[in-house]
Amino acid sequence: MPSAASRVSAAQGAPAGTPASTGQDSPAAPGPRGLLPLVLTGQFMATLDVSIVNVAARTIQRDLHASGPALQVIVAGYTVVYAVLLISSARLGGRHGYGRLFLTGTALFTAASLACGLAPGAGWLIGFRLVQGTGAALLVPQVMSLIQHSLTGPSRVRALGVYTAVLAAGAVVGQILGGVLVGADLFGSGWRAVFLVNVPVGGVLLAAGRRLLPAVEGTRARRLDLPGLLLLAAALALLVTPLVLGHETGWPAWTWAMLAASAAAFAAFVRFERRLAARGGDPLIEGRVLRSPGLVPAAAAICLVLVTFSGFLFVCALHFQGALRYGPERAGLLFVPLVVAFGLGGLYWRRLPAWLHPALPVAGLLATALGYGGLALLQRGGGQAGVAVETALAVVGLSSGVAYGPLFGLALGRVGAADAADASGLMNTVIQLGQVLGVSVIGTLFLSRVALPAASAASGRALSVATWVVAAVSVLAALCAHLARRSSEARAVLPPRPAA
Incomplete structure (x- = not known):
């Protein structure tokens, strides 16, 4: 027998078993043709780079004579920056326009990918990977926002289904594609191909995005909660950095100190956001x-x-x-x-x-x-x-x-x-x-x-x-x-x- 949630969803026009949207949704068209493939390709590209470098790590270490700690940062630095900046970038998209932030992030990610593929040394590669993570953090939150704003009803439900498939599959495909590219050694590129593969894809996204992305403007009236952003970024950085590097470094004292500091930073963030909301301000997360x-x-x-x-x-x-x-x-x-x-x-x-x-x-x-x-x-x-x-x-x-x-x-x-x-x-x-x-x-x-x-x-x-x-x-x-x-x-x- 269908559940109560299923009956309510069906009554509201959504497929049975699917949660219905709230009444806060504004009317939207079915969405521009090609929007979903465009934004999901950007999502897939950013997700892919979390894992695609894993299988190339040993080759990078050999070719660039990278130390163990340097190799850890090359692999993990992208994830650290990516995770720390996501919520901040989502709010920036809401303030300045989702399409604009998607294109900005794609351009930064593509340029950084090219720089990573041409990096002459480990230090350069570390810096470019951090920039690449920043570009990914700018574009990724805008994908879901564009789906939410541009699609309604069954179209949105179907889009979220494809979105989730792309999101989780990207990590696994990264392992496969990374192995294939390194093994193929195209034109003698070796490990560099795992970065350079993003460049033509990013170029196509930038060209198509200017025509296909809907004009969903941000809400500039909402103030940017800068203290909240800084507190949350600090808390996430203190949490993610030791988790990424801890198992490789043997969990020294600094990793435990950072984890303890992250708990304190999260508590300070929650207290600040509650006080801001009580004063009628715009907290980072409503x-x-x-x-x-x-x-x-x-x-x-x-x-x-x-x-x-x-x-x-x-x-x-x-x-x-x-x-x-x-x-x-x-x-x-x-x-x-x-x-x-x-x-x-x-x-x-x-x-x-x-x-x-x-x-x-x-x-x-x-x-x-x-x-x-x-x-x-x-x-x-x-x-x-x-x-x-x-x-x-x-x-x-x-x-x-x-x-x-x-x-x-x-x-x-x-x-x-x-x-x-x-x-x-x-x-x-x-x-x-x-x-x-x-x-x-x-x-x-x-x-x-x-x-x-x-x-x-x-x-x-x-x-x-x-x-x-x-x-x-x-x-x-x-x-x-x-x-x-x-x-x-x-x-x-x-x-x-x-x-x-």
Whole structure:
């Protein structure tokens, strides 16, 4: 029997099982032709660069004679800057125009990618990677804001489904594409190709964006909460930096000091924002965004999904290349079944019977946990990755894809267009934190049990333990998804508040 949320959604013209939009949405046209492919290509390009450099790291270290710490910053500096600036950039888009910020970020990202591909030394590459992360942070939050403002009803729901597929698949495709490009060594470019591949794509986006992006102007009347931006940026930087670099440096005292300082900075940020709102100011994140039905537990579930995804991919890369001695191309291609299955699940879950839609996040995440459990059993002996492993990867991909789209709908389906910028920055920051937590926590767990290079059996046992933890985190994500569904359904059946 369809849930109350399904009935309310259907009554409002949305597909059954899909959260309805709030009444805050302003009327919008179906959206310019080509808008969705344009903005999602930009999103995919930025997401890709989180992971595409991983498989090229050893080649970069050899060619540029980079030290261990320098290599860490080359790989992780992009993610640190990207995560720290996301919410700030979302608010800037809301103030100065989403299309304008998307094009500015794309131009900066493309120019920095070209500079990275031509970098003569490790120091130059570090600097250009930080600029590249800044460009990504400028363009990414505008994608969701443009979708929220330009599309309504079923068109928006479908767009969010494709958005979520692109968002999660980018990290996995990065591993595959990075391995293929480094292995192909096109025109002797070696590792440089993982950066230069962005240049023609960015050029096309800039040319097409000037014609296709809608004129969605920002709300300049809202003041920029500069003290809040600085407090949040400091808190995120203090959190993300030790998480990214801690496992490689052996968790020295400075990493723990930064984590403690991040907690204090987050507390100061919350206190400041509450006081600002009480004075009638414009806080960085409006309270009504966090009060959107289902948003907080759904965001927690999405964060945990990214913890499992990124952590599992990271330890698999270490095992396959460090213990099984697979080349970057072979190691990357192992994940093709996962990517294809995830894409199919994310794009076609809506074709399932409507009465099943509300149950998909929980059921999909529980099936994902079972898939990870199967992988833990298959890899515990350290054997070669064969058909059974690739089948289990396909199960994980399909079940994750089926769960992820509806879960994103629970988080964002009731956020109005007026709050699109805040919601976009918040969700993208949650996603980046999930990726950082996955690599740091699951990676540390794996590396604490084996020192690479190691025998395949020892590495397999460490991978099995890490994968069992990933399976447990997937179950926790399913619990958060259940809470998000209950919150959304409870809010849907509440009677309207009487007018003041």
